[in-house]
Amino acid sequence: MKGIGGRRSGSISAGGGRESVHNAKPFGANGTGVPEMAKQQQQPQQSGNDAKGIATRAADYSQWYLDIVKRAELAEHSSVRGCMVIRPQGYAIWEKMQRELDDRFKATGHVNAYFPLFIPLSFLAREEQHAAGFAKECAVVTHHRLKTIDGKVQVDPDSKLEEPLIVRPTSETIIWNQYKGWIQSYRDLPLLINQWANVCRWEMRTRLFLRTAEFLWQEGHTAHASEQEAREETHRMLGVYADFAENVMAMPVVQGAKSPGERFPGAVESLSIEAMMQDGKALQAGTSHYLGQNFAKSAEVQFLNKEGKLEYPYATSWGVSTRLMGALIMTHSDDTGLICPPKLAPIHAVIVPIFRKDDEKAKVLPACEALQQELRQAGLAVKLDDRDLHPGAKYYEWEMKGVPVRIEIGPKDLEKDSVCLVRRFVIEQPGESEDDRRKRKKSFIPRGEALAQIRGLMDSMQKELFQRALAFRESRTRVIDTLDQFEAFFKGDGGFAWVHWAGNAEQEEELAKRFETSIRCIPLASQIPDAARGAGTCILTGRPSAQRVVMAKSY
């Protein structure tokens, strides 16, 4: 055992509280004909897999997640409570996410800008609902100077600010305060602006990427001349997020509206995309809000419409954050480490040279360099790992870090004019041995076909990851009509439950307390599978319900 060992067993196994993930049952137990992406041998009393320093999902899902983040060098805790350091490997993925999203924002007519980190308290106080929603968890700046007192640097008590500044938890208020100067006429609309920024929410309990005191995100803030146009924008951006999630992250999502209880403070309607993680819990992966005229009114922004009348513009805001990193990890990765979809992989392929003697090395290395060159010219990110380590050590390392394809080139390959390609994953087949699976990952191909084959692999692996994640979600999704079924489902492995709902906020809370579930979203019509269509009666109250909602435990 090396690396992360000791404190593991038992440390997170405290009780069967809301973290149902800690039971040692294999995942996907009741999935039929489904790839067993999460299925593991049972390893009670031990996290297993210790040689690799990664807990298995079956033994300890939370630890598995933390191990991946740590061992794949994506992020780590900083010396500041609740704040993380995003390491180069993790940041590279985030940068790719940013690029993909930013391109889509631009393609839908948005431009980037930047607004201040500090928000005067009075701005936040103007929008009551909004302020109430953020009241408890903000960082507040009260002083503006340091002073050396008795040789120690301290806050200068004489530097107290007249008005405290809030470190932005989100920027609606300060942005709309600025929009006041930008919007006078219907000709100034729509105003379509996005900002990439950090925000701060003084979270009491944190988890790397999923919830930290400071995180990175983008927030779009738009202003429109009509309600309809703003509502369309809200849906358009949700669609952008869904497209990104599914086609770039290879992560299937359910698009829907939030229930009143889960709505963004100050919003008229909140939409979200919801993804299922490998423990069956839902993770909100992006939100888009129709804000009505709330923020325009509190910031006193008005415009003259075509009829020459003064009117408040209609607003939207939408955002995704570094939380997506957590979603990415928990959607695809396995017990060997990170699995990164090709479209987000900082390195597409790593070349591992194989040789014994110096004369072999002298032949193999140039061949590796030539291939690297060829692949790079074709736009692939290729790393040649020529470190003085055993090949096996390199295999494990790059698998752990999620590189999609490994290329091995050795003396035998040179003889046969071939190369060895090893994909990071294959779709698991039931009953397959570890050995068989490993063989299926590996292929020997003519050297001349390398580029085409690798390109093809990028494509097919991207698609397979989506298919695999979708199949997993389906296997953990049920249409449920009675409270008994509901209870049994969530006492078991759980997942997404499509249920009829007509309860009020209090009843929603009751359900949350009893089963630790919540309404993840009220799906858009396009999202509802055939088996879940139609009207029915509420699972709790028996009242008539027009459509089903998705309930799940959540992050």
Add this chain to the structure above:
RNA sequence: CGGGGCGUAGUUCAGCUUGGUAGAACGCCUGGUUUGGGACCAGGAGGUCGCAGGUUCGAAUCCUGUCGCCCCGACCA
């Protein structure tokens, strides 16, 4: 904010009960032999034991205070 745990080498930890020269493994560096799934041998570098007081001839160890982090809960845009 409540409950629990932990601060000793880069990392994970032992040592503390019963005070007496600072330990292990992994990692790192050097040299050699190795290299198609985590190599081996030899040598080496690396710690004001979280911080501040106190007790003592002597403190990583005992006492008091303090700071920080992690986990669980409340909370969660």
